[in-house]
Amino acid sequence: MSFDDGYTAGLKAALTGDRDARFVWLCNFEVENQWARSYTGLPAARGSATAATVQRMEELGALLAEPTDYLLLDRPLDEGYRGYAEKTGLGAPTELVTAAPAAAGGTGAAVLDSPELLERLRRIARDGAYLMPMGNSAQEERIGALTGLRPAVPDAATYERVNSKIYSRRVAEELGLRTIPGHCCETVGQLRHALDEQLGEDRPVIVKDAYGVSGKGLLVLDSRRKADRLLRMVERRAANRGDDALHVVVEAFLPKRFDLNYQFTVDRRGRVRLDFVKQALTAGGVHLGHVMPADLTPAQQDELATAAVALGGRLYADGFFGVVGVDALLGADDLVYPVLEINARLNMSSYQGRITERFGRPGGAALARHYPLRLAAPLPFEAVTDALGALAEPPHDGEGLVITCFGTVNAQAGDALAGPPTTPAPHFNGRLYTMLFAGDREGLDALDRRVEAALDRLNTAGRTP
């Protein structure tokens, strides 16, 4: 298994044995919501304030797919952006657009409601194409069943089983990997017990839903008072339901140097290859993106590589093959904690593989981040490239920037601007996803500052998010 002559082709070989396979990509971000259906987590409001942005993130798939592939979308790519993707030399896949924009069920549900598109998928299936979802759930299996598209990935039940954070924690413990002090909980009573034990250590704890998407479905409790508030709410809910099930993980909130993310791929024969290790980048506690290479010692790198092989072997034994991203942490004690959670599906970093391969240089540095924008009106793609000026040119000789998703810039415009006029005028928060390349970290920081300054002129007056 090698990515030497193509990240995406190598992935296809690992998943199907055929590096020339044609994939129909479905970048179903938040597939966790499907897996979570049978598991009670932390109290949460129905709906999501960022649903429109997450929906548009499916466009990240445009630069991971090969030009001979297909990409399922609930609306077409911006024409300006498509032209840009082609100009970078990465090209763009054939777009397969649903009959109507996606509702709460995402693009998968919209595909199932698109008879003409299903018919086209049947024709594509007859030519031997595979369905390649970010993660597999009953919805994607239904698309496969209706169209004849072969799945490039394991079945939905396997995905659900290995993507629980309870599974992550138990497997890490069984494999003897260093774990953060904590507990798996499957009842409200177990949560009370776990909080009693952890808070006795006089340090904050984090409570995570078994199926929370990164950054959501988690709660940091830094006092007994806050723990009691949570217990009061979940005990009340359990009493009302007559059911005390609760699927969460409780862990100590350890002081850290930084968060890590690494990816490995398990092929159909169980061989495991570590793809990359990235370091999380935060500003004021807010997650911005990932940087490569991670600032780790060779021994720390080795520890992650060993963990990847152990986890990959266990996942394969449990029926899984494919891409696996793992969140990890380098503690303030300089110890690597190799498993915060296993995400056995495509991850944000997975979408950067083909771009990194094309524009990165050996020994160079790369940064994947989004730039928040505060906008008063939808922005044409050309306004972004105009603001960036020469920075909008594709990277040359290992230096420069790639726009990896444009749809997220205007995703929130509809909701925000639909209401009555207000003073000051309403605005919405957009995100421009990018990858930056430079010879080293200093060059990367300088490029990041230049991009930030160039994009700042697009912001409306006032505080940016």
Place this chain on the structure above:
Amino acid sequence: MERHDVVAAVEKALSEVLEQPVTGLTEEVRLFEDLHLDSTSVLEMLMALEDAIDVSVDPENLDMDDFKSVGTLTDYVLSQQTTSGV
């Protein structure tokens, strides 16, 4: 409880959750776009509100639309007071 009392309680709860003073809120202020709350901080805010005023949130019946603005949140809190008989 009057609307302005609820808004004052919301300011106090948000100050705790956001770890900075929040004052002078008007009902038009949007919780996500303007104050940068997320789904986690919404839950923390509700728990703080339960502590601060005599309201009992029904965790089965939370909808993101109730948390669009200070005004919709105030409506929600007042409706919970009615249903909890306070």
